[in-house]
Amino acid sequence: MPTYQLTVNGELKTVEVSKDMPVLWALRDYLDLVGTKFGCGIAQCGACTIHLEGTAIRSCSITMAQVEGKSITTIEGLSKDGEHPVQKAWKSVDVPQCGYCQAGQIMTASSFLAKNQSPSKQEIKDAMHGNICRCGAYKRICKAVEVAAEEIAEKA
Amino acid sequence: MSSTKTAMTFSRRSFIRTSSLASGGLLIGFNLFTACKDAIKPPKDLSKLDYKDFNAFIKIAETGEVTIFSPNPEIGQGVKTAMPMLIAEELDVAWKNVYVEQGILDTKNYTRQLAGGSQSIRHGWEPLRQTGATARQMLINAAAAKWGVDASECTTNEGVITNANGDTLGYGDVAKEAALLEVPENVTLKKVSDFKIIGTDTYNVDLDKIVTGKPLYGMDYKAEGMVYAAIIHPPAFGQKLVSFDAAEAKAVTGVEDVLKYKDNIVVIGKDTWTVFKAKKLIKAEWASDKDLESTEDHDKILTDILDGNKFDTRRSDGNIKKAFANADMVLERTYESPFLPHNCMEPMNFYANVTDDKIHLVGPIQTPEGTAKHVAHLLERNEEEVHLEMTRMGGGFGRRLFGTFVVEAAEISNMIKKPVKLVYSREDDMTAGIYRPAIKYRIKASVKEGKVTGYHLKEACINDNMYGLIPNFFPAGAVENYQVDTANYKSAITTGAWRAPYANFLSFSEQSFFDELAELMEVDPVQLRLDLLQNVKGTTDERIEYSPKRMEKVIKTAVEKSGWGTKQQDTYQGFVAYYCHNTHVAQVADIVVKNNEPVVKKITCVVDCGIVVNPLGALNQIEGGIVDGVGHAMYGNFSFKDGVPSDSNFNSYRLIRMNEVPEIGTHIIESELAPTGLGEPTLPPVGGAIANALKALTGKRIYKQPFINNPDLFKVPNKTIVG
Numbered sequence: 001m002p003t004y005q006l007t008v009n010g011e012l013k014t015v016e017v018s019k020d021m022p023v024l025w026a027l028r029d030y031l032d033l034v035g036t037k038f039g040c041g042i043a044q045c046g047a048c049t050i051h052l053e054g055t056a057i058r059s060c061s062i063t064m065a066q067v068e069g070k071s072i073t074t075i076e077g078l079s080k081d082g083e084h085p086v087q088k089a090w091k092s093v094d095v096p097q098c099g100y101c102q103a104g105q106i107m108t109a110s111s112f113l114a115k116n117q118s119p120s121k122q123e124i125k126d127a128m129h130g131n132i133c134r135c136g137a138y139k140r141i142c143k144a145v146e147v148a149a150e151e152i153a154e155k156a
Numbered sequence: 157m158s159s160t161k162t163a164m165t166f167s168r169r170s171f172i173r174t175s176s177l178a179s180g181g182l183l184i185g186f187n188l189f190t191a192c193k194d195a196i197k198p199p200k201d202l203s204k205l206d207y208k209d210f211n212a213f214i215k216i217a218e219t220g221e222v223t224i225f226s227p228n229p230e231i232g233q234g235v236k237t238a239m240p241m242l243i244a245e246e247l248d249v250a251w252k253n254v255y256v257e258q259g260i261l262d263t264k265n266y267t268r269q270l271a272g273g274s275q276s277i278r279h280g281w282e283p284l285r286q287t288g289a290t291a292r293q294m295l296i297n298a299a300a301a302k303w304g305v306d307a308s309e310c311t312t313n314e315g316v317i318t319n320a321n322g323d324t325l326g327y328g329d330v331a332k333e334a335a336l337l338e339v340p341e342n343v344t345l346k347k348v349s350d351f352k353i354i355g356t357d358t359y360n361v362d363l364d365k366i367v368t369g370k371p372l373y374g375m376d377y378k379a380e381g382m383v384y385a386a387i388i389h390p391p392a393f394g395q396k397l398v399s400f401d402a403a404e405a406k407a408v409t410g411v412e413d414v415l416k417y418k419d420n421i422v423v424i425g426k427d428t429w430t431v432f433k434a435k436k437l438i439k440a441e442w443a444s445d446k447d448l449e450s451t452e453d454h455d456k457i458l459t460d461i462l463d464g465n466k467f468d469t470r471r472s473d474g475n476i477k478k479a480f481a482n483a484d485m486v487l488e489r490t491y492e493s494p495f496l497p498h499n500c501m502e503p504m505n506f507y508a509n510v511t512d513d514k515i516h517l518v519g520p521i522q523t524p525e526g527t528a529k530h531v532a533h534l535l536e537r538n539e540e541e542v543h544l545e546m547t548r549m550g551g552g553f554g555r556r557l558f559g560t561f562v563v564e565a566a567e568i569s570n571m572i573k574k575p576v577k578l579v580y581s582r583e584d585d586m587t588a589g590i591y592r593p594a595i596k597y598r599i600k601a602s603v604k605e606g607k608v609t610g611y612h613l614k615e616a617c618i619n620d621n622m623y624g625l626i627p628n629f630f631p632a633g634a635v636e637n638y639q640v641d642t643a644n645y646k647s648a649i650t651t652g653a654w655r656a657p658y659a660n661f662l663s664f665s666e667q668s669f670f671d672e673l674a675e676l677m678e679v680d681p682v683q684l685r686l687d688l689l690q691n692v693k694g695t696t697d698e699r700i701e702y703s704p705k706r707m708e709k710v711i712k713t714a715v716e717k718s719g720w721g722t723k724q725q726d727t728y729q730g731f732v733a734y735y736c737h738n739t740h741v742a743q744v745a746d747i748v749v750k751n752n753e754p755v756v757k758k759i760t761c762v763v764d765c766g767i768v769v770n771p772l773g774a775l776n777q778i779e780g781g782i783v784d785g786v787g788h789a790m791y792g793n794f795s796f797k798d799g800v801p802s803d804s805n806f807n808s809y810r811l812i813r814m815n816e817v818p819e820i821g822t823h824i825i826e827s828e829l830a831p832t833g834l835g836e837p838t839l840p841p842v843g844g845a846i847a848n849a850l851k852a853l854t855g856k857r858i859y860k861q862p863f864i865n866n867p868d869l870f871k872v873p874n875k876t877i878v879g
C-alpha cells in the first residue's frame with residue numbers, strides 16, 4: 001500500500017491508502033475529517049467540495065495520488081472557530097435545514113469569493129449551480145454568499 | 157376541523173421524574189402517549205409505524221445550566237430547535253442558557269419518537285409546554301419551602317425565582333429539592349401574548365457544528381473495531397440471487413470478506429472506498445421466476461384500473477351517478493405521475509454492533525422505535541436489548557421512515573460478529589429505494605345551472621392508496637354528490653411515503669382540474685373555490701378535515717399579495733389553494749417569457765399553520781417545500797425497464813439547482829391557534845400553480861409530471877454540470 005504526504009489544513013499528513021482512493025475517503029476514513037461529505041461520488045452534487053491549493057474541487061473525483069505533495073483545505077480548516085466570513089454569513093442567515101450539503105456549499109462559496117469579491121446575483125447562482133441542496137435552502141445560500149461578499153469587500 | 161381540535165389533556169400520572177441523576181439535578185419528563193392517546197389522530201399511512209412512548213426531558217444542573225433533550229428525530233425540519241423552545245418557554249429560562257441534546261430511543265419514557273406527517277410540533281405543542289410549566293412550578297414550590305413562604309407569591313424570570321421580599325434563588329439552587337416534591341396538578345400555561353421564546357427567530361441549534369464540519373450525521377459515526385460494509389441488491393426489482401464470483405473482489409487489499417446475505421451480496425472491508433471498489437468486481441447471476449415490471453406495463457395497468465369498476469369507495473355523499481346524468485356539463489380528466497426516489501443528500505447508512513448482551517444501533521432513522529422492534533424481532537432478541545441512538549439526518553423526505561438499511565446493518569453485524577457501518581453508494585440509494593409510487597387520478601365533475609353538482613375522484617396507485625383523511629379534504633362537503641374511489645396494483649417495486657404522501661400529486665391533479673372546471677364554467681378559478689367553500693361553512697360533518705374559514709382567508713390573502721387578476725400582460729398567473737397536514741396554503745405562480753421560454757418568476761405563498769413556534773425555521777421549511785415542489789414537478793422523472801430503475805445518480809436524475817429557483821414571497825397568517833404541520837404542506841400546491849400559469853400563457857394544459865416530459869409546452873434547457 002503506497003504512502004502519500006500532503007498538507008491538510010496547514011498540517012503535514014502521511015496516509016497509507018490505495019493509490020486510486022479518492023481524497024474524500026482518505027479524509028473521512030483515515031484522517032477523521034468527516035466534515036467533507038459524500039453525496040454522489042461522481043462530482044455532480046458538490047457535497048464533497050474542498051480546496052486544492054485554494055481552488056474548489058470535488059474530493060470524490062480526485063485521487064490521493066493526484067494530491068501527493070499538495071496542500072488541501074477542508075471545512076474543518078477553513079478558519080479557526082468558524083470565523084471565516086462565509087461561515088459567519090451562513091450562521092447569520094441560518095442557512096441549513098438538514099445541513100448535510102452545507103460544508104460543500106461553504107467551500108464552493110469561499111473559493112468563489114476569494115476570486116470575485118463583488119459578484120452579481122447571477123454570478124453567485126452560476127458559481128453555486130454545481131452544489132445540490134436537497135432541502136431547497138437555495139434562497140438562503142444565495143443570501144449568505146451576498147452577506148459574506150459584503151464582509152469580505154469591507155475588509156479588503 | 158381537526159386543525160383546531162388538538163387539545164390534549166395533561167395528567168399527573170403521565171409525568172415522569174428521576175431525582176437520582178448521576179450528575180445531580182432534576183430530570184423530569186412527560187409521557188405524551190398517556191396524555192393524548194384518545195385525541196391522537198395520525199395520518200393513516202403512518203399508523204403502522206407504532207406511535208408509542210415519548211418524553212421530553214429537562215435536566216437542570218446545580219450550576220443552573222439547563223439541558224433539554226429533544227425527543228424526535230431531526231431530518232432538517234427543525235424540531236431539534238423548535239421542540240425544546242416549547243419547553244424552555246414555559247420553564248421560563250433564557251434560551252441562551254439552554255443546551256439541546258438529541259434524546260435517544262427510549263420507549264419507556266417517550267411517545268411518538270417519529271419524524272413524519274409534519275406532526276412533531278402539532279402533537280408536542282400542549283404536552284411539551286406542560287412539561288416546562290410543571291417543572292417550573294416544582295422549582296417554585298421548592299424555593300417557597302426553603303424560604304417558608306407561599307408559592308403563590310413567587311415569580312420567575314429566566315431561571316431565577318423571586319419572592320415577595322425580593323429574595324432570589326436560581327433554578328440550580330433548588331433543582332435537587334424540587335425533584336423530590338409532589339408533581340403539581342393544574343399548572344397554568346402562559347398566554348400567547350406572554351410568550352418570550354415561542355414566536356421569536358431562533359437559530360438552528362446545530363448551526364455551529366454544521367458550518368465547521370463537526371461529526372453529526374450517521375455517516376460521520378465511528379466506533380472502535382468497526383468495519384465497513386457495502387451491499388449489492390438485485391439490479392432489478394423482482395430478481396433473486398443465483399450465484400456470484402467474488403474472487404477478484406476478495407483479492408483487493410483491505411477486503412475482509414464477501415458474503416451472501418438474503419438475495420444480496422455484502423462486501424466487508426476496512427474502509428468505505430475499498431468496499432465500494434470491491435463491489436464492482438463481483439460477478440453475480442440474478443434470476444426471476446416472473447416477468448419483471450416496466451413503466452409501460454404500469455401505465456397500462458393503472459389506466460385499466462381507472463377504466464374498470466373494482467374500487468374501494470372511501471367516501472360517498474349523495475348520488476354521483478344521478479348528478480352526472482342530470483348535468484348540463486361534465487368534465488373528466490386523468491392525471492399521471494411517475495415514481496420518485498427520495499434522494500436524501502446523505503445516502504442510507506447505519507452502524508450496528510450486535511453482541512451477546514446488546515444490539516447497539518446508531519444512525520439516521522425517522523422511525524427509531526418501529527425499526528428497533530423490527531430488528532429485535534428478526535434477531536430473536538428482546539426489545540430491551542436494543543440501544544438505538546439517533547443522529548442528525550442528511551434529509552429524510554420519508555425515505556428514512558423505512559429502516560431497511562438498519563435491518564441490513566444489524567443482520568450483517570450479527571453474521572460477522574463485528575461492529576459494522578453499512579454505507580450505501582448514491583447508486584444503491586437511488587436504485588434500492590422505497591419510491592413514491594406511480595399514481596393516476598381520474599376526476600370527473602358535473603355542472604348544472606352554473607353550480608358544481610357532482611365530483612368523483614378515482615385513484616389508481618402502485619401498491620397502496622391514499623390515507624383515510626384525504627377523502628375528507630376539499631372539496632369534500634362542498635359538493636352535494638361526492639365520491640372518492642381507490643384501487644391499487646401490487647408490484648415488486650418497493651414504495652412508501654414521500655414528502656407529503658399522496659397530497660404531493662393529488663394537489664396537482666385536483667388543482668389543475670378546478671382550474672379547467674372554472675374555465676368550462678366561465679368563472680374565475682379563485683371565485684369557484686370561494687363559492688364551493690360557502691357550501692361547507694357551518695357544516696356539521698365531523699369528518700371534514702379542512703376549515704372553510706381558514707381556507708378562505710389564505711385564498712383572499714393570496715389574491716391580495718400576488719396581485720391576482722391585476723398583473724400586467726407579460727405575467728401569467730396560476731392559482732392553487734390546498735389543505736394537508738392540518739395546514740392551509742394558497743399559492744400563486746407568476747410565469748414570464750424569457751428568450752422565448754416560459755420561466756417561473758415567482759411563487760407567492762400564503763400559509764395558515766397556526767402559531768409559528770420559530771419563524772426563522774418556519775420560513776426555511778416553507779421555502780424548502782416550495783423549491784422541492786417546483787423541482788420535482790418540473791424535473792422529477794423516474795421509471796423502470798424490466799425491473800431496473802432508469803436512473804442511479806445525479807448525472808441523469810435531475811434535482812433542482814440554484815439557478816432554477818424562483819423568487820418566493822411568503823405570507824404567514826397571524827394566529828393564536830395551536831401550531832399545525834409545516835414540513836410538508838407547502839410542497840403539494842406548487843406544481844398545480846405552475847401548470848395553471850402555463851395554461852394561462854400557452855393555452856395548453858399539463859396532465860402529466862414531470863413537466864419536462866411535455867416538451868411542446870415547456871422547454872427546459874439541459875444544463876451540464878461540470879464538477
